[in-house]
Amino acid sequence: MTATAPPSPADYTLEALFIAGALGQLFCIHTFPSHAPPQGVILYAHPFGEEMNKSRRQVALQARSFAASGYAVLQCDLSGCGDSAGELTDAEVSRWLDDLQQARAWLAQRWGADQPCVLWGLRLGATLAVLASQCQSPAPRLLLWQPVLDxxxxxxxxxxxxxxxxxxxxxxxxxxxxxxxxxxxxxxxxxxxxxxxxxxxxxxxxxLDLSQLTPAAPVIWLDVVAEDATDLTAPRLALVNQWQQQGGAVTAQVVTGPPFWAMQEIAECAALITRSCERLAG
Amino acid sequence: MTPDILDDVRRVVTHTLQLGSRGAHLTAESPLLGALPELDSLAVASLIVALEEHFGFAIAEDEISAATFSTLGDLTAFMAAQGHP
Structure with missing residues (x-):
């Protein structure tokens, strides 16, 4: 597979803003197509702790690629995390789900409530996205990067x-x-x-336990693996099979690359960006 | 020491720490802790998880010490012992 070239800065627009969240203002980065209205909106849920910091670059690159291919992407720092209001000691999962609800409402207000929505999450953010998709109507499609199972x-x-x-x-x-x-x-x-x-x-x-949840909308699941691995690990494959047997439209694939959310040096995985854009369009 | 396990441990260490070509040159005698700048406390925790996932068994935490990560051979011997208690 050939890696797609990074998008030209002319093709996307970046906007930093605050929206109201569970514990106060939430810091958001909004990345959207410069030349035409979006064909859909994407709400991103970040991972927890240092994984959030380590993955910033990869996520920013992905958001720009999505925007250049026609999506409006909102990255929202959840309450008590990143540059949003509140302390981590005041945070809990239910507040983060409220934050994601607020962020979805902001996207609907900005681009129209009838825009198709994708909830995209990395690691614990992907787990939150599955939970959030069950409380939102209509249920958004899910793009899960290396979700935390348990x-x-x-x-x-x-x-x-x-x-x-x-x-x-x-x-x-x-x-x-x-x-x-x-x-x-x-x-x-x-x-x-x-x-x-x-x-x-x-x-x-x-x-949080993904085996206790059934996604209410189609799921694109992407794991990043080492060069010599060809499939998801056994417990992850078992969950994908479980969801499929429960009637879910779940497709899971792997791409080769570094575990960028967990590395000491900031790393990126170009194959993941290319594959995510392809899968969302396909 | 089983060469197979050494190869597996080398592969997990190389991928988890993203050592690239440096990983291929690691031998049983190669020092890890103190020699690889990538190996901080976050990386040690990631490595334990990655080894458990790769070998498919839980590591007894109270048996881990700094000596476990002294050389690639030490880590391999530790994993071999954990797998065959």
Missing amino acids: GRQFLNQFLRVKLATDILSGAHERTTVAALWQQWQRGDTIEIGGYLLTARLADSIAA
């Missing part, structure tokens, strides 16, 4: 960063994932890599 497992991985910090610093008193969960059960707030996770936020993330 919120509890995701938090376990996050907690492991704390363990890894202990391991690397050679600390004698090491904590365990189980001990950290007990802290949450007592209602404590845990600091991991500069992020303060309250028990309420952790509970709301832990309750």
Whole structure:
């Protein structure tokens, strides 16, 4: 497959704005076609923690490509995240779903309520997008990039960063994932890599489980894999099969590239952009 | 040490840390921790998850120490022991 050339800056327009959210103003970046009204709108849900920062470049490049091919894209920092109002300690999943609802309403007001809508999400943002699509009417199509299957497992991985910090610093008193969960059960707030996770936020993330949801609209699922992998990993494939058996129009594919949301150096995956544009148009 | 497991661990390390051609040159004696600038605490956590996913079993966290990540051979021996307790 040939990589598409990046769009010319003349073909898209960038706008930074604030909309009302659950905890105050939400910072948004709106990227839309310069020369004609959009043929559809795309609302983006970002991942959690450092993954949000690491993926900014890839997401910005994708938003510009979408805009150049005729979509208006709204990237919204959720309450307590990025440049939006509120502290992470006040955030929880239900507030983020409200934020996405507000953002969808803003797009409808700006471009018309009859515009077809796609909810696009990365990692935990993709998980939120599936949930959000069930509360929005009409249900938007879903573009899922490397969705987090299980919120509890995701938090376990996050907690492991704390363990890894202990391991690397050679600390004698090491904590365990189980001990950290007990802290949450007592209602404590845990600091991991500069992020303060309250028990309420952790509970709301832990309750996210894609196998308990059935998407209400067609799903395009794209995973980024290593050069020698040809398909989704077994548990991810199992969920795709489950959704298909439940009658969902789900197509899942892989592209080869770096896990740009999790790397120390900022990386991009051009194949993912090309494939996403193709799949959305197809 | 099983060469197959060493190859698998090398592949997971190379992809997770995106070492590119540097990954191909890693031997069992190659130092990891302290030698690879990519290997910070976030990367160690990602690597543990990636190894679990690749090998299909859970790693006992309390058995991990800095020595686990000393060399590629140490990490391979640790994974071999985890897979055959």
